[in-house]
C-alpha cells in the first residue's frame with residue numbers, strides 16, 4: 001500500500017512573492033486525491049515541494065515518518081525513490097524511443113541487468129496500454145500516448161506515491177476520459193497514494209477519493225470528494241461550474257465593482273460562461289475496468305470517511321449516505337431512512353471527536369484543526385470575505401479563507417440533532433454515543 005503524505009502548516013514564497021501559506025492536509029495511503037485551483041495558485045509548486053525539488057520556508061512534509069524539510073540529503077534521496085512523477089509534458093527525451101525513455105530511469109538508478117530492465121519496461125508499457133509502440137519516438141505519437149509513456153516512466157520504480165501534474169493538459173475530453181480510467185486502473189493495480197493536480201472539472205468530479213482547492217494563497221478546502229462536490233463555498237462553486245461570476249477573476253483577484261457588474265449582467269440574462277445547470281453534486285466515481293483488481297482504497301476510505309461522517313457538512317453527509325446500500329449502512333450502524341448523522345455545517349466543531357481508525361483518517365478530514373506541534377495556527381485561515389457567503393462551516397471542515405475559525409470552537413456544545421433536527425443529543429459526547437448506537 002502507498003504511504004501517507006502529511007503536510008502541516010506549509011508556506012512557500014519566492015522572494016517577496018508568497019505562493020501559499022499554512023497549507024495543512026494529508027494524502028491518505030493508497031487513495032487518489034486531486035488538487036484544484038485557478039492558474040498560478042501554486043499547484044505545481046506544491047507538487048515540487050512534496051518531492052523536495054522546492055523548499056518551503058515553513059512547515060512539515062512527513063513522508064514515511066520523515067520530515068523531508070529537515071532530513072539529511074541522504075534521507076531525502078531515499079524518500080524520493082518512493083515517488084513517481086508524471087510531469088505536465090511527459091518530460092520525455094525527444095531523441096530516445098519510448099522503450100529507452102522508460103528504461104532510462106532503471107539504467108540510471110538501479111543495477112538491473114538489461115534482461116530485467118526489459119521485463120520491467122514491457123510490464124509498464126502493457127500497464128499503460130502502449131505495448132507495440134516501444135520503438136516510436138515521442139515526436140511520432142499523440143499527446144495522449146506521450147502522457148501514457150510518461151506514466152509508464154513514472155511507474156517504473158514501483159512508486160508508493162504517484163504525482164501527476166495536469167495529466168489532462170493538451171488532451172481532448174475523450175483522451176482525458178481514457179487517461180482518467182487509466183489512473184484509476186493503475187491505482188487498483190499498485191495501490192499507490194496518488195495526487196493529481198488539474199483544472200479539469202470532469203477529472204475532479206469523477207476520479208479522486210479526496211479533493212482540495214488552492215485559492216488566494218490558501219488551501220480553501222481539502223477532504224472527501226463529497227465535501228467539495230456539494231459545497232456552497234463561493235470559490236468552489238464558481239470553479240466547479242466554470243463560471244465568471246464569483247470570487248475568481250481573470251487575474252485571480254476580483255474587486256467588488258467587477259463582481260457587481262457581472263452579477264448585474266447575469267441578472268440581465270447574459271451568459272456567465274457556464275452551462276445552465278449547476279454541476280455541483282456527487283456523481284459516480286470511476287471504477288476500475290472490469291477484470292482489474294479491486295481498489296483497496298475504496299474500503300479503507302469508506303471506513304475512514306464513515307468515522308468522520310458526523311463532522312462533515314450536512315450536504316456531504318446526505319450524499320454519502322445516499323450512495324450506500326442498506327447492507328453497508330447497517331455495517332456502520334446507520335438506520336434505514338437516516339439522512340445525516342451530525343450537525344455538520346450548521347454547527348461548530350465537536351469537542352473530542354471520536355478517534356479516527358488511522359492517522360490518515362483523522363488527517364484526511366477536511367482541513368484538520370492544528371495539532372500540537374503543527375505549524376498551523378488557529379485563525380490563520382482568516383481573511384475578509386469579498387462576497388456574501390453562506391453559513392460558516394464547522395471548524396474541522398473547510399479551512400476557508402473566507403472564514404475566521406473560532407479558536408474556541410473545540411469546546412462548544414453541539415446542540416442540534418444529527419441531521420439538524422431540534423431534538424437530538426445536546427453535546428458532542430452524546431452525539432458520538434448516538435452515532436455508535438446507529439442513530440435515531
Ligand SMILES: Nc1ncnc2c1ncn2[C@@H]1O[C@H](COP(=O)(O)OP(=O)(O)OP(=O)(O)O)[C@@H](O)[C@H]1O
Nearest residue numbers: 014019037038039040041042043044045046166199
Ligand atoms: N522557480 C520559481 N521561481 C520563481 N517563481 C516561481 C517558480 N516556480 C513557480 N513560480 C511562481 O509561482 C506561482 C505559481 O506557479 P505554479 O506553476 O505552481 O502555478 P499553478 O497553479 O500550477 O498554475 P497552472 O495551473 O497555470 O499550471 C507563479 O506565479 C509562478 O510564476
